[in-house]
Amino acid sequence: MPLSVPRRWLFALALAASAASAQDAVRVGGDPHYPPHHYLGADGKPQGFDIAVLDAVADAEGLSLSVEFGEWSGVLDRLERGELDLVPMFISDDRRQRFLFSRPVMRRHHVLYGRGGERITDVQQLAGRRVAVQFGGMAWEWMVNSGADAVLRPVNEESLVLVEVVRGDADFALLPEDIGRHALVAQRLEGIEVVGPPWLELDYAFGINPARPDLVERIDAGLGKLERDGQLEALRRQWLEPRAVADSRAWSVWWLLPIAVVLSGVLVFLVIERRSHRPPA
Structure with missing residues (x-):
């Protein structure tokens, strides 16, 4: 039975919406053990510099991200087969033969x-x-x-x-x-x-499945916005500057505080005890 004109318009709109949704969806691959760039946190959620950058790009460009971590030896093959859309990685001549790349995020x-x-x-x-x-x-x-x-x-x-x-x-x-x-x-x-x-x-960038050239343009646009407003540099400082050593030194000092409090209490007790047993003058 042929579709009426209104139904044809609705059908066309549904197809267009479906195609737009497919373009907005981005399957991100990576290594669950690659800190501080990308990894699974203690809560089981993806985090790290790469994830923070992609989240900011997704907000700017209206993209919907889903992260699928796995062993690195298989991640690049999945990207090439189209099972993933994007993977953070180093750029090399060999990899340029297999993937498209965004603008570099860093060196x-x-x-x-x-x-x-x-x-x-x-x-x-x-x-x-x-x-x-x-x-x-x-x-x-x-x-x-x-x-x-x-x-x-x-x-x-x-x-x-x-x-x-x-x-x-x-x-x-x-x-x-x-x-x-x-x-x-x-x-x-x-x-x-x-x-x-x-x-x-x-250069370190986002490798992109060759069937998604549209994604290169959108990722580059988002990275450009982050660069211009200083957000990209702020994320680099937040995730990549070596703060762990300083944090561990601070911890090595602050863990002594409870012991100092206990020792002070013992000292006060001993002073009071000694005075209570002192003979009257």
């Missing part, structure tokens, strides 16, 4: 950690050495393509890469500088240090 670099005593200035010095990296991460891609013939020790969680060196299962660990700095403090790791110059200095 980041990697560093090599070891037990000290040996300075590594060239990747070729890692030949035959055990190097811990996140499987499928930027450091892993670079080491595979470098031809350094290192013995790679892949780890699923980049925040745990340094642990491989601490417990002696790797000679070195290569990971982003800010992730390593955060892990050292958060996990209270000792006995390792940076043993080489900055490597892999790359």
